[in-house]
Structures are given as structure tokens and as C-alpha cells.
Amino acid sequence: MANGPRTLYQKIWDDHVVERRDDGTCLIYIDRHLVHEVTSPQAFEGLRAAGRPVRRPELTLAVPDHNLPTTARTDAAGNLLPIADPESANQLAALRRNTAEFGVRYIEATDARQGIVHVIGPEQGFTLPGTTLVCGDSHTSAHGALGALAFGIGTSEVEHVLATQTLLLRQSKTMEVRVDGTLGHGVGPKDVILAIIGRIGAAGGTGHVIEYTGSVIREMSVEGRLTVSNMSIEGGARAGLIAPDETTFAYLKGRPMAPAGEAWDRAVAYWRSLPSDAGARYDAVVTLDATDIAPSLTWGTSPEDVVAITGAVPDPESFADPAKRAAARKSLDYMGLTPGTAMQDIPVEHVFIGSCTNSRIEDLRAAAAVVKGRHVADRIRQALIVPGSGLVKRQAEAEGLDRIFLEAGFEWREPGCSMCLAMNPDKVPAGERCASTSNRNFVGRQGPGARTHLLSPAMAAAAAVTGRLTDVRDLMA
Amino acid sequence: MEPVRKVEGRAYPWGAKNIDTDVIIPAHWLKTISREGLGKGAFESVRAEPGNLFDDPRYAGAPVLVAGENFGCGSSREHAAWALADLGIKAVIAPSFSDIFSGNAFKNGIVTVVLPQEAIDRLVEVAKTDEITVDLETMTVTTPFQDRFPFALDPFRRDCLMQGLDEIGLTLARDTAISKFETAATQSRPFVMEGGGNEGFAVAGSGRT
Numbered sequence: 109m110a111n112g113p114r115t116l117y118q119k120i121w122d123d124h125v126v127e128r129r130d131d132g133t134c135l136i137y138i139d140r141h142l143v144h145e146v147t148s149p150q151a152f153e154g155l156r157a158a159g160r161p162v163r164r165p166e167l168t169l170a171v172p173d174h175n176l177p178t179t180a181r182t183d184a185a186g187n188l189l190p191i192a193d194p195e196s197a198n199q200l201a202a203l204r205r206n207t208a209e210f211g212v213r214y215i216e217a218t219d220a221r222q223g224i225v226h227v228i229g230p231e232q233g234f235t236l237p238g239t240t241l242v243c244g245d246s247h248t249s250a251h252g253a254l255g256a257l258a259f260g261i262g263t264s265e266v267e268h269v270l271a272t273q274t275l276l277l278r279q280s281k282t283m284e285v286r287v288d289g290t291l292g293h294g295v296g297p298k299d300v301i302l303a304i305i306g307r308i309g310a311a312g313g314t315g316h317v318i319e320y321t322g323s324v325i326r327e328m329s330v331e332g333r334l335t336v337s338n339m340s341i342e343g344g345a346r347a348g349l350i351a352p353d354e355t356t357f358a359y360l361k362g363r364p365m366a367p368a369g370e371a372w373d374r375a376v377a378y379w380r381s382l383p384s385d386a387g388a389r390y391d392a393v394v395t396l397d398a399t400d401i402a403p404s405l406t407w408g409t410s411p412e413d414v415v416a417i418t419g420a421v422p423d424p425e426s427f428a429d430p431a432k433r434a435a436a437r438k439s440l441d442y443m444g445l446t447p448g449t450a451m452q453d454i455p456v457e458h459v460f461i462g463s464c465t466n467s468r469i470e471d472l473r474a475a476a477a478v479v480k481g482r483h484v485a486d487r488i489r490q491a492l493i494v495p496g497s498g499l500v501k502r503q504a505e506a507e508g509l510d511r512i513f514l515e516a517g518f519e520w521r522e523p524g525c526s527m528c529l530a531m532n533p534d535k536v537p538a539g540e541r542c543a544s545t546s547n548r549n550f551v552g553r554q555g556p557g558a559r560t561h562l563l564s565p566a567m568a569a570a571a572a573v574t575g576r577l578t579d580v581r582d583l584m585a
Numbered sequence: 586m587e588p589v590r591k592v593e594g595r596a597y598p599w600g601a602k603n604i605d606t607d608v609i610i611p612a613h614w615l616k617t618i619s620r621e622g623l624g625k626g627a628f629e630s631v632r633a634e635p636g637n638l639f640d641d642p643r644y645a646g647a648p649v650l651v652a653g654e655n656f657g658c659g660s661s662r663e664h665a666a667w668a669l670a671d672l673g674i675k676a677v678i679a680p681s682f683s684d685i686f687s688g689n690a691f692k693n694g695i696v697t698v699v700l701p702q703e704a705i706d707r708l709v710e711v712a713k714t715d716e717i718t719v720d721l722e723t724m725t726v727t728t729p730f731q732d733r734f735p736f737a738l739d740p741f742r743r744d745c746l747m748q749g750l751d752e753i754g755l756t757l758a759r760d761t762a763i764s765k766f767e768t769a770a771t772q773s774r775p776f777v778m779e780g781g782g783n784e785g786f787a788v789a790g791s792g793r794t
């Protein structure tokens with residue numbers, strides 16, 4: 109165990125070492141395991157083949173999200189409608205069957221608590237500060253927003269955790285990303301994380317666990333922090349932690365799976381001991397000034413291809429690195445963009461507000477504030493609002509946000525991953541352009557040939573009402 | 586798992602950087618509930634282009650892939666490793682890999698070899714005409730032209746690969762240590778170990794037998 113001042117990451121690590129091996133790897137105990145339908149079937153199959161049980165089903169929670177259509181999913185009697193795609197149906201059925209067989213808690217698609225796995229973890233209070241949390245999904249980094257050491261794993265590791273409740277890991281390096289100052293009007297958490305990735309690059313955090321610090325992060329709500337930590341993986345870091353504080357505790361208090369009563373007090377006392385000690389050292393430090401961050405978006409097919417909305421499509425020839433130059437040429441070709449075009453002159457056909465990055469109530473409120481009293485532009489073929497969970501949907505309806513969106517010409521959908529990845533019926537057609545609040549702009553991510561611009565919910569709403577990429581500040585009186 | 590000591594044969598001379606998991610295996614292939622048969626979907630968008638590397642008969646069945654930095658970035662889908670394995674790839678050589686991908690590759694018996702960019706440039710040239718050998722015994726990548734590039738590998742991973750060990754079985758053998766940890770954690774952090782309770786859930790089945 110390290111002496112002297114320790115980082116948040118080091119403290120969580122130290123508290124979860126089951127065994128340290130001579131070669132420096134550690135057997136690390138896993139406190140929380142989230143399971144969804146895409147990356148788990150082969151893991152359960154492996155357990156079955158070896159005759160192994162799930163070691164701690166009570167530390168495991170399963171929910172379907174990736175494959176579920178986001179159109180009405182129940183009939184008038186509340187029964188689940190059949191799923192048209194046979195492979196999706198098969199995968200969803202496998203999750204239901206496997207969780208029943210192995211005694212794992214399962215949230216059914218008809219349950220109001222159903223939603224994107226990274227939305228429901230914090231929402232249910234399953235995600236707790238100071239825990240180790242894994243899921244067979246790279247955006248598990250999101251849960252770091254509550255001060256959990258959370259990271260994505262592959263299916264063999266899912267099987268390993270199910271069977272042993274541990275993982276064999278080597279400690280990562282640490283990177284502090286400090287954002288100080290005050291964010292400008294119309295600039296939010298999504299802009300902050302896009303600016304960070306633009307700065308460090310898509311591989312900048314490889315081998316590192318990030319800790320986000322600074323006044324901007326401290327003043328951010330937990331939902332905003334979830335947006336930031338969510339995209340740590342887009343910067344190459346498996347995990348992105350934020351120290352738990354009063355904001356975190358207030359968010360968690362009273363959540364269904366969070367500790368209550370005496371256990372709550374004990375938990376908070378422990379959580380207060382977790383923030384990095386003064387003088388703790390990081391292997392790398394990156395600082396950003398909030399006043400330099402504008403509403404941001406991507407122009408290419410890597411999340412590091414970030415530009416301010418007031419900027420223009422870059423000229424590939426302007427990049428010093430020949431590989432970057434070649435990649436940019438290819439990106440622009442795929443994106444159908446010409447160097448020098450003002451970002452605000454780029455028309456869009458699709459708008460997607462959703463995904464584990466931006467589908468929580470504050471995201472929907474931010475979008476609704478822009479949409480209110482306006483209408484989706486004529487050229488928009490599809491404008492989707494996909495709440496991150498049934499509970500987010502319910503809350504938004506209680507606040508009347510659904511009316512604002514529906515009256516403006518948006519579609520109001522059921523919770524799920526939706527258009528974030530081309531795995532369920534929600535897709536962007538080839539050659540068409542989407543202003544999307546999701547986290548990946550890879551080639552083909554939203555459908556073969558689909559062109560994605562990543563941006564904030566407010567910016568996506570602005571694009572929907574003008575029909576082109578738009579500086580949301582121009583629509584905010 | 587099959588033990589891997591040496592991978593030798595033709596290599597795809599690719600060298601492309603930032604190859605993400607959506608390129609290795611697009612999302613619509615993720616609907617399978619089996620590990621087999623994903624080779625058909627491997628590099629689908631690349632293979633849509635005429636004259637591409639993966640459909641070039643010279644490299645058919647090549648067990649080695651030479652790629653650029655940050656190979657396997659993007660999602661955690663192990664399908665990427667299964668797709669490569671199904672394609673017959675047993676070793677990937679690149680200047681760097683995404684952390685998740687290299688873990689997944691290892692668990693499926695695929696060796697991820699990190700070599701500097703100069704070595705990659707050279708191997709891309711050689712691979713166009715000749716075979717490449719990745720040797721875990723000597724920890725070197727060699728070519729028929731006296732090229733010899735030493736590489737490093739986590740000793741545990743190397744052992745597992747060379748002996749074809751089942752990692753879960755190895756960990757289950759540490760049950761006493763895990764149980765001891767659980768007892769201590771239940772004392773110090775009971776609010777974690779309770780797991781949030783089963784309220785509102787119909788839980789059946791036999792997790793712990």
C-alpha cells in the first residue's frame with residue numbers, strides 16, 4: 109500500500125486488493141456488476157459449460173437496452189410486444205433466461221425502471237462512491253462521476269466477474285484533468301468533455317485513469333458529471349473519476365438501492381475519506397480554462413475531431429502529422445464536408461437527443477428550453493428524443509417536456525440506446541447527417557454511411573429548429 | 586484455450602492507425618449469442634472496397650495482422666477479438682493498442698505485440714511478400730531477412746498464452762483469499778456488500794450453489 113498522500117484512484121484500488129502477485133498484477137474485488145443483453149450471452153454460456161454459478165448475484169444487476177426498439181413496446185394490457193428482428197429478440201430472450209437461471213436481478217423492458225444501463229445504475233443508487241463497478245460496455249466510465257472506479261470489460265471478463273467477483277488487473281497510471289474558471293453562457297458539460305478530448309486526443313488517456321478536478325467540475329451537477337465521465341473512454345481512458353462530495357451525497361440520498369438510515373451515515377463517513385489527498389501526485393496533469401471553452405462539436409469521424417461552433421471545417425493539409433492529415437482527408441470524404449466551410453453552414457437531416465451521455469432529465473430540460481415556442485425545421489427528416497430510462501421519461505412528462513417536444517415536431521420515444529449505435533431499428537440512413545448527443549462519431553456508428561456530429565443537447569435542439577448546425581447562444585435571448 | 590508458442594505465416598500489411606472496434610466488427614454483428622462465425626463480419630466496411638487487403642488471395646488465412654497505433658480503440662466488444670480469431674488471426678502487431686482490446690485479445694489466445702513505428706513500417710514492407718514470425722519463446726518478431734524485433738509481454742499473460750491456461754479456473758483456486766476479503770469487506774463496508782437489496786425484484790434461480 110502506498111504511503112503518503114494518495115489519489116482517489118489509489119484509495120479505491122487499495123481497498124479492493126484481494127491479492128497482490130509478484131508480477132505486480134492484483135486480484136481486485138468487484139463491488140458492482142451491471143449486465144446487458146449484448147455482451148453477456150457468451151459469458152453465461154461459458155458458466156453453464158463449466159458448471160459454475162454466479163458468485164454474488166446480489167452484487168449484479170441486469171437490464172436490456174441496446175437492442176430494444178424505442179417505439180411503443182407494450183400493448184394496451186401492458187404486455188411486451190414481440191420484437192421484429194429475430195436476432196434482437198433472441199438476444200433479449202437470452203438475457204431474461206440467463207438472469208432467471210443464475211438468480212440475477214433483472215429489470216424487464218416493461219418496467220418503469222428500465223433504461224440504458226449507465227443511466228439506471230446511478231438512478232437506482234446501485235452505483236456508489238468508492239466502489240469498483242464494471243459492465244461489459246466501454247461507457248461504464250460514466251459511473252466514475254459518483255466517485256466509483258468504473259470501467260468497461262469484455263465478455264471473458266464478464267464471465268470472470270460472474271464466476272469470481274474479481275478481476276486480475278494491473279494498476280493504471282493517473283491523469284488529472286483540471287478545468288478551472290467559469291463556463292460561458294450556453295456552454296455545458298458536453299462542451300467541456302468535447303474540449304478535453306479535443307485537447308488530449310482519442311488516445312491521450314490510454315493506460316490512464318483520469319480524475320476530473322477544478323471548479324467547473326465541483327460546481328457541476330451529478331448529471332453533468334456523468335456526461336463528462338461517460339466520454340473518458342473517447343479520450344482513451346478506461347475510467348474517469350470525480351471525487352464524491354456533498355453534491356454526490358445529495359444526489360444519492362433516498363435512491364432505492366442506496367444505503368439508508370444508519371448505513372447511510374456510515375457510508376457517507378467512508379465516502380468523505382475518499383477524495384485525493386492534498387499533495388497526491390498524478391502521472392500526468394492537463395489543465396483547461398473554462399473561459400476558452402465554446403459550444404463545441406465534432407467535424408470528423410474521431411471524437412478528437414473537435415471544433416467550436418463558431419469555427420470551420422479544418423483543412424487536412426493544416427495538420428503537421430502526415431497520418432493525421434491522411435485520416436482527416438478520409439474523414440472529410442466520409443462526412444461529405446469541404447475544408448473551410450463554416451460549421452454553422454452545415455445542414456442536417458437528423459437530430460438525436462439521447463444515449464447514456466445525454467438522456468437524463470437535465471439534458472431534456474436543456475433541450476426543451478431551446479425548443480420551447482419553436483418548431484423543427486422542414487428539412488429535418490427525423491428528430492428523436494429518447495429518454496435514458498422509464499423514470500426519466502416519467503419525470504419529463506410530469507414537467508410537460510414531452511408536450512414541448514411533441515408540439516415542436518419531435519418524436520417522443522421509449523428508453524434505450526436507440527440511434528447511438530446501429531443495433532436497433534433507429535438508424536441514420538447512408539449519406540445523411542445527424543446532430544447527435546451521443547458519444548461516438550465513428551464510421552458507420554449510427555448506421556452504414558451515416559454522418560455524425562457530436563454535440564450537447566442544447567446544440568442538438570438548436571440544430572433541429574434551424575435545420576443546420578447552429579450556435580445555441582444565438583437562440584438564447 | 587489452445588497454447589500459443591509461435592505464430593508464423595503471412596501477415597496483412599495494413600499499418601492503419603486508430604482502427605476502432607466498429608471497423609473490426611460493426612454493431613449489427615453483435616446480435617449473436619455465440620462466439621463463433623464472426624469472421625464473416627470482420628472489417629466489413631473495409632472489405633466493401635474493391636481490391637482490399639482482407640480479400641486479397643495473397644493474404645487469405647494470414648495469422649498475423651500488422652496495424653498502426655491505437656488498434657482496437659472504441660467499444661469493449663469482445664466480438665472484435667472473436668472476429669479476428671475466426672478470421673484466423675493469432676497475432677496483431679502495432680505501436681499501441683487500446684487497453685480493453687488487448688485484454689480481450691489475450692483472453693482469446695491472440696497475441697498483441699507492441700513494436701515501435703519504425704518496426705511497423707518495416708514489417709508492412711516485408712509482409713507484402715514474405716512471412717513474419719512472432720515467437721513467445723524468444724519474445725521476438727523476425728522476418729526471413731534477419732530482421733529481429735524484441736518485444737515485451739506481461740509475464741502472466743505470456744505464461745497463460747504459452748500454457749493455454751483458463752484464467753477463471755486459476756482465480757477460482759484463490760477462493761480462500763476471495764472469501765477472506767469478502768468477510769472483511771462485509772465488516773468495513775456492509776452498505777456495499779448488501780448490494781442494494783432485492784426489493785422490487787422477482788429473483789429466482791440458483792446464483793450460488
Ligand code: SF4
Nearest residue numbers: 247463464525528529
Ligand atoms: S447509449 Fe450508446 S454508448 Fe451508451 S450504452 Fe448504449 S450504445 Fe453504448
